[in-house]
Amino acid sequence: MADLDDFTAWFEQNNGFIDKEYMGFTVFSPEEGGRGAVALKDIPEGHTLFTIPRTLTLSTRTSELPHAFGLEAWKSANLHQGWAGLILCMMWEEAKGQASKWGPYLASLPSRFDTPVFWSDEDLTLLEGTTVVGKLGREDAERTYNEIIVPALQSHPELFSAEAAEKYYTLTQYHLMGSRILSRSFDVERWEGEGDDEENEAANTSRDMDVDEPEPQGEAAPASAEDAVEEEEEEDPSDVAMVPVADLLNARFECENAKLFYEEKVLKMISTKPIKAGEQIWNTYGDLPNSELLRRYGHVDLLPLPNGKKGNPGDVVELPANIVAAVVTEKLGTSQATAEERIDWWLEEGGDDVYVLDNDLEIPPTLASFAKLIGLSPEDWKKAKGKGKPPKAIMDQSMVEILREVLRRRLQQYPTSEVEDEKALEGELPLNARHATVVRLGEKRILSGILSNLKDVTKRKRDEEERSGQKGKKSRK
Template structure:
């Protein structure tokens, strides 16, 4: 009976009902076993089961004609004609121009869909927080740096690409209406709600495996974007030539929410791109980064002689040339996810002078260790058995990284204990704002991994 009560509330939601009617008109087929609601869901709109659903059942089917992207918008011909002038590092400009046009057009084919997001005020990505708030709540997580990069790219893209294009077509776009602020909101909208179709493997491409295809551009998928995310999801979006289908991948009981997945994402990625987090310890994909620069700092700490300093710098220069450019070593709940890179760095940094000289003479080495063996070595089970010199570097790098989370004048231990205490105190958690809560989930999840790593590598 509770389900029926929720259904009544849905009927009072005019924008949602307009959207459902639009879905029927455009051929979007919704199973009678599910419904969309704001009640009983983890966030905003979501999908709930009206009846028990078995694995393999199709929850809804979306014809490709109902997808919103640069190829289906009313201005598609113009966007295609001038696509060479719309190239950018993100590759999103054509879709964003389409959204700028369709979102502000009263005659838009997608108006009932886009009306669900009247002003985008409910998007709460860190890019909409103040810089002071990001730096204070998210210090050490990597998010402030990522947001600064995003905002700089958005401004440059809008100023250098979008604005000149709109100026050339004043009959379709108006800078007074299609502002940088709206453009930034639409970037967040695409980040949070768009989908990318997986690349189809072509048999002919096997001969040229080194040349990677660029990813397909994002597109808006009505109804599919109503589903909330959970790492332990129960539905999955499948792509076919004619349509997209949301398919149940494990049984869903009546009254349960239907969850899609946005991919294997740690909480910092979820907050950065979608504006939310999964509560601890629910996110099985949680990760923590140790910057490569931190490992260098640890390796050079305590060096007494100029010769030893020179040796480390020579090793580091060789490592920079031998390995692909990466910003950090990534650790998950079960161990290191960038184990091959970490193995290479530790092996070289801990070489004796003679071993390093031999390495230089041979211009590298033939790797004796198999990938599977390396993976096991840097798993939680294998880390305690590492060489003492390797463990020391990992331990000190993890400890140094934890310090970067300090807030205000807190000490290392105090900062960690305050987050742990908050997570365990339901009353205190309830008093936090949504931003404070999400930031806490990110910090706590990352530090948990780092403290576990320190425990596994202590002498």
């Protein structure tokens, strides 16, 4: 790991600290995350594994590019919104090579990702039925590149030479830097008093974090969680930062044993539980489902499950409301116009248009309530609308049958069956195909598990009706 040796030497020369007595770096198996950090000896809880000066994090606040570009011009070019500015900073710093403060760090970052944004169209068809492809944002990224990055490059030829543009400022490099941010960045909020007034105004200052010694209080979160639309709207883009060394730690579902914490001038990675010598040091990605792990990081988790199989306990499957509405209108004869009116009201009242099902194998009450709403009689619909309250989620026989059909249709959106996926994983598959199959299988298990539970509900109700009927016959004798 020669590049890593150069990187750690650079890190320590710039006032970074790594406790090499307790922690080292190694290459684990692909199932264990590949390159990561290992405990060299037993590590107690609360031990500082490494320290990163805030000045060594790479963001739009620490790179010189926004100042060289001109802060007002930076804002006018819309480089202060989203990740475009940070991506351009990373491109610029990499183009400078060893002249950049972060040269050795950028050289140590991966130049290849297994995330679906880099998959071929043929491989992307393997994800049919999942929501991964729809969340890649490839078209939006290319639009941002063409509408924001390219004009910025053209406006400052003294900063971005035509020669460098052919190598360092291409659309391919834009996707690469975006993937580095998505998979490895953290939210590093501004500390009180950090930066001058001009910077504060340009960067849209965020709230402060507080730390009391000796116990760290301000926890730095991986910034990858920010790419959900709602969180993007709330987040200060200048908080998103690349954090050397911290981004070397892998993560796995509920295995976290270290966290990154804020202090005034440094960030510290601190063990949150005892770690045995030889064990991997894990950070956290937030216990994400395999669909998100694949989309953001290019890997999936396969852990032992209570049923004896392997998968990700955090898996979820998304169920669009339009499938529910379609089934209800067909089953109950509700007109399309009536359904659309009720859907609009539901959304205006803050209802969901996508329902998330998880491994508890339960129907969310809001899902049953929505289905009930679409099928209300005109009189009951008028009452519900007048009260401003959706109907209660009562799981009667009619509702059970509707939801079973909804789940069956959702399962039909996948190109393969659950049995076919399980059989495929027993053999050899190309990496992308294996990852896609694991994602599909985890989602199908949730859908089929809920279907099975609903079948049990139907059976219990029928058994109760039969027993009730038999009692009625006996009482008449």
